[in-house]
Amino acid sequence: MVDWVVFDDLMKDYTMLDDIPVTSLPRHDDYQRTADWLLSHTKQRPLVGIICGSGLGLLADTLKAQDSFPYAEIPGFPQSTVQGHAGRLVFGELKGRSCVCMQGRFHMYEGHSLCKTTFPVRVFKLLGVETLIVTNAAGSLADGYQPGDIMIIKDHINFPGLSGLSPLNGPNDDKFGPRFPAMSNVYDKDLRCLAMDIVKQMGLSQFVHEGVYAMVGGPNFETVSEAKLLHRLGVDAVGMSTAPEVLVASHCGLRVFGLSLITNKVVRSYDGQDQVNHEAVLEVSKMRSHSLQLLITQLVGRMDMNNNTHF
Numbered sequence: 155m156v157d158w159v160v161f162d163d164l165m166k167d168y169t170m171l172d173d174i175p176v177t178s179l180p181r182h183d184d185y186q187r188t189a190d191w192l193l194s195h196t197k198q199r200p201l202v203g204i205i206c207g208s209g210l211g212l213l214a215d216t217l218k219a220q221d222s223f224p225y226a227e228i229p230g231f232p233q234s235t236v237q238g239h240a241g242r243l244v245f246g247e248l249k250g251r252s253c254v255c256m257q258g259r260f261h262m263y264e265g266h267s268l269c270k271t272t273f274p275v276r277v278f279k280l281l282g283v284e285t286l287i288v289t290n291a292a293g294s295l296a297d298g299y300q301p302g303d304i305m306i307i308k309d310h311i312n313f314p315g316l317s318g319l320s321p322l323n324g325p326n327d328d329k330f331g332p333r334f335p336a337m338s339n340v341y342d343k344d345l346r347c348l349a350m351d352i353v354k355q356m357g358l359s360q361f362v363h364e365g366v367y368a369m370v371g372g373p374n375f376e377t378v379s380e381a382k383l384l385h386r387l388g389v390d391a392v393g394m395s396t397a398p399e400v401l402v403a404s405h406c407g408l409r410v411f412g413l414s415l416i417t418n419k420v421v422r423s424y425d426g427q428d429q430v431n432h433e434a435v436l437e438v439s440k441m442r443s444h445s446l447q448l449l450i451t452q453l454v455g456r457m458d459m460n461n462n463t464h465f
C-alpha cells in the first residue's frame with residue numbers, strides 16, 4: 155500500500171518531473187486495495203462520483219441511506235488540510251441513484267503531488283463509477299458574472315498542465331487508459347445540455363452561465379496583471395483545482411460534468427480596495443450551495459446511465 159508519509163518524504167527533493175522516482179508512484183494495486191476496502195465496508199455500488207468544492211460539502215449531507223468514512227480511516231487515502239473541506243467520503247443515494255461524494259478535495263498547493271490529489275478518482279473508477287461530477291468555488295473574470303452565479307464548465311485551461319505538471323506523468327498504466335488521451339470534448343455535451351434544461355425549468359437561467367474554467371497553482375489569489383491576462387485569454391472563471399481530477403477521470407473513461415460556483419470577482423483594476431479572501435469564498439459558497447445541490451440532484455436523477463467508455 156502506498157504510504158503517503160514516506161511518499162511525500164521521497165517527493166520533497168524532486169522538483170523536476172523527470173526526477174520523480176517512478177517506483178514510488180501509486181500502482182494499480184494501491185488503487186484496487188482502497189477500492190476493495192470501501193466495497194467491503196458499504197453496500198452502495200455507486201455509478202456517480204461527486205467532488206465537492208470549497209464550502210460545497212453540504213451536498214454530501216443530502217444523500218439518503220448514507221455510509222460515511224473519514225479519510226483517515228480509509229486505507230491508502232490522502233488527508234485534506236484546507237478549511238471548508240471536511241475530509242469524508244460519503245456514500246448514499248440521490249433520487250434513488252447510488253453516489254459517492256468527496257466532502258473535501260486535495261489541492262496541489264497543500265503540498266500534494268498531482269497523482270495524490272487525483273488518487274480518489276481512480277478509486278472511484280474501480281468502485282464502478284461511470285460519471286464524475288466536479289464542483290468548485292471560483293473567481294469570475296467574465297463581464298456579467300456575479301458572485302453567487304453558477305457556471306457550467308464547458309472547457310478548461312490547465313495552466314499547471316501546460317507547463318508540464320500532470321497527474322499522468324510517469325509510466326502510463328494501460329489498465330486505466332491510453333498514453334495520449336484526447337481532451338477536446340472532456341466536459342460531456344449531453345450532460346451540459348441536460349443541465350441547461352434543468353436550469354431553465356428551475357427558473358435559474360439568469361444566474362447560470364456556461365464558460366471556461368482555468369486552473370492556476372495557487373495558493374495566492376491573482377495579481378491585477380494576471381487577472382487581466384486570464385481575461386484576455388478568454389477565461390471566464392479561475393480556481394486552484396479541478397483540471398487534474400478531470401484529466402484523470404477522462405483518461406480512465408469516466409464521463410465528466412463540472413460546475414463552478416462564482417464566489418468573487420477577480421480584481422482587475424488597481425483602483426479600489428477590493429481584496430478576495432478564503433473566508434469570503436466560503437461564505438458565498440454556503441449561501442448559494444442550495445441551488446447547486448438542487449441542480450446536481452435533478453441532474454443525477456435524469457442522467458442516463460451505463461454508457462461510459464471502457465478501456
Ligand SMILES: O=P(O)(O)O[C@H]1O[C@H](CO)[C@@H](O)[C@H]1O
Binds near residue numbers: 206209292372
Ligand atoms: O477549487 P476549490 O476546492 O473549490 O477551492 C477554491 O477555493 C480556494 C480559495 O478560496 C481554492 O482552493 C480554490 O481552488
